[in-house]
Each structure stands twice: as C-alpha cells, then as structure tokens.
Amino acid sequence: MIYNHHLTPTALANFRYCPRLFWYNQKMQFGGEASKNIAIGNFEHEVFEKYLELTKIDWLSTKNVNDENSLNERISRVFEFAIKLSKIRYPQFMDYLQDDLATLRYRLCELDRQKKNILDTLIKKGLTFDEAANTILPWKIETFLYSQKYNIKGRVDTIYKTKNGLIVEDIKSHESRLDGFIHKIEHKTQLVVYAILAEQQFGIPVKNAQIFYSRDLYTESFKITSKDKNQVLAANLEARNTRSGDKPPKLEGEETVRCECCYKKDLCFGFRNLKDDEYGEIVLEAKA
Numbered sequence: 587m588i589y590n591h592h593l594t595p596t597a598l599a600n601f602r603y604c605p606r607l608f609w610y611n612q613k614m615q616f617g618g619e620a621s622k623n624i625a626i627g628n629f630e631h632e633v634f635e636k637y638l639e640l641t642k643i644d645w646l647s648t649k650n651v652n653d654e655n656s657l658n659e660r661i662s663r664v665f666e667f668a669i670k671l672s673k674i675r676y677p678q679f680m681d682y683l684q685d686d687l688a689t690l691r692y693r694l695c696e697l698d699r700q701k702k703n704i705l706d707t708l709i710k711k712g713l714t715f716d717e718a719a720n721t722i723l724p725w726k727i728e729t730f731l732y733s734q735k736y737n738i739k740g741r742v743d744t745i746y747k748t749k750n751g752l753i754v755e756d757i758k759s760h761e762s763r764l765d766g767f768i769h770k771i772e773h774k775t776q777l778v779v780y781a782i783l784a785e786q787q788f789g790i791p792v793k794n795a796q797i798f799y800s801r802d803l804y805t806e807s808f809k810i811t812s813k814d815k816n817q818v819l820a821a822n823l824e825a826r827n828t829r830s831g832d833k834p835p836k837l838e839g840e841e842t843v844r845c846e847c848c849y850k851k852d853l854c855f856g857f858r859n860l861k862d863d864e865y866g867e868i869v870l871e872a873k874a
C-alpha cells in the first residue's frame with residue numbers, strides 16, 4: 587500500500603469521529619477561522635507546557651521544590667511568554683486571555699502542589715530526587731513525530747518517560763466534561779496515533795496515554811493495546827479512500843449526538859453557505 591498523501595493524528599481522529607467531518611476538513615484545510623475558544627485553548631496549552639518546562643529546569647537544578655518565591659517567579663515568566671505569543675497570534679482576543687489569568691494562576695499553584703505530593707511519594711518509594719522529577723515532569727514537550735511507513739506526521743504535546751515505557755499526553759481545554767466525553771473516540775484515536783509514531787521514532791514501547799484537562803487539572807488515562815493500534819492503522823487506509831471519494835453521508839441513529847458537538851455542523855446541515863474560496867477548494871479537490 588502506498589500512502590501517497592500525509593495525514594495527521596488529528597485528521598485520523600476526525601475520521602473516527604465522523605468520516606464526513608474528516609472529508610470536509612481534508613477539502614477545506616485552510617477554511618477555519620480563529621475563535622475565542624481556539625485562542626483560549628492555545629493560550630492554555632502554551633501556559634501549561636511552559637510551566638512544565640520551567641519547573642523541570644528549576645527542580646533539577648535547585649533540588650528545592652518548596653520555594654514559594656521561585657514558584658511565583660516561574661508563573662510570571664510563564665505568563666510573560668504566553669501573553670507575548672498570543673499578542674502576535676490572537677490580538678483580537680487579548681481581553682479574554684487576560685481574564686483567564688487569575689484562574690490560571692490558581693490552577694498552576696494547585697498543579698504544583700499535586701506534582702510535589704507525587705514527587706514525595708515516589709522518593710518515599712525509593713526513587714532518587716532526579717528519577718522522581720524526571721518521571722512526573724515531561725521527557726519531551728511539543729515533539730514532532732513522523733512515520734514514513736504510514737505517512738503520518740504530527741506534534742504531540744508532551745511525552746513522559748517511565749520505567750514501563752513512554753506515556754503520550756494531549757492537553758485539552760474543554761469547558762464541559764460532557765463535550766470531552768462525546769469526543770472520546772476522537773481523543774483516544776489521536777493518542778493511539780501518537781503512541782504508534784512515538785514507539786517507531788524512539789524505539790520505546792508506548793502502552794499508556796493520557797489527556798490532561800487544563801480547566802480542572804483532571805487526567806484521564808488510557809491503556810493502548812495492540813487492538814487499538816490495529817484499528818487505527820485500518821482507519822489510516824479507509825481514510826485515504828474516503829479522502830478521494832464522494833462526501834460521506836451524515837451520521838445516523840445514536841451517533842447523531844456527535845453532531846451537536848461538531849464544529850462543522852452549520853456547514854454540514856446547510857445552515858451556512860460556503861464562501862466562494864471554500865467552494866472552489868472542494869470542487870478542485872473532488873476533481874483531482
């Protein structure tokens with residue numbers, strides 16, 4: 587099988603959520619508009635990833651995790667970095683991002699407490715300080731993954747290295763846990779793809795994955811089995827046929843609940859007319 591067009595973990599996740607959504611996204615890859623929720627989600631990504639990166643540097647260099655001044659200084663540096671980036675990317679949403687800072691500070695302090703508690707527990711179990719810190723703080727952040735074999739490429743948020751292998755993690759900023767629940771198949775598919783790619787790239791087994799919900803600091807863990815990987819690899823073949831075929835039908839039966847949480851619903855149900863350039867893109871792609 588020749589995989590002649592590269593797909594991303596997100597595209598395969600879309601495909602398993604709804605083939606029609608995948609088809610739209612393939613034909614209109616650049617049709618998305620920045621929204622307040624996208625801006626907040628990306629802002630929170632930057633904040634949590636920077637916090638993890640700076641915390642690891644601080645902890646491993648000082649071996650002191652209880653310095654309040656150091657934590658406050660770290661959080662200030664995190665905000666400075668994320669705001670600077672967002673001013674360039676989302677200047678129109680800066681008011682919302684500024685409003686997010688108070689609860690973000692609260693959440694980072696709470697996350698820091700949680701990480702310190704786990705660190706203490708691991709040290710009591712016999713790990714050295716460095717071993718414990720390296721287990722609970724990411725081994726890699728924002729890592730590009732690529733498989734030539736399956737022609738899939740994407741960027742995983744964080745990877746943790748434990749004695750049982752790697753754990754791939756995605757950070758989500760869903761407001762509602764129900765929304766996360768409805769998107770579960772999409773989230774898990776994305777993680778399974780990361781697991782396949784990370785295993786190939788680093789030669790280390792990946793049997794566990796997790797989603798970190800930045801709004802309430804909840805971590806949802808998944809086991810990644812061979813069956814999961816085979817299902818996703820089968821989807822990698824099916825998705826390519828769908829990509830070059832006609833628009834798939836709408837979801838039916840109990841699966842229609844996914845339409846309520848679908849960002850392409852207006853387009854799919856004809857509530858929004860395609861812009862000329864979007865329509866042109868679909869026609870050109872369909873003829874190709």
Ligand code: SF4
Pocket residue numbers: 603604605606607835836837844845846848849850851854855
């Ligand atoms: S609205 Fe429903 S059928 Fe349409 S793309 Fe979204 S999930 Fe698929």
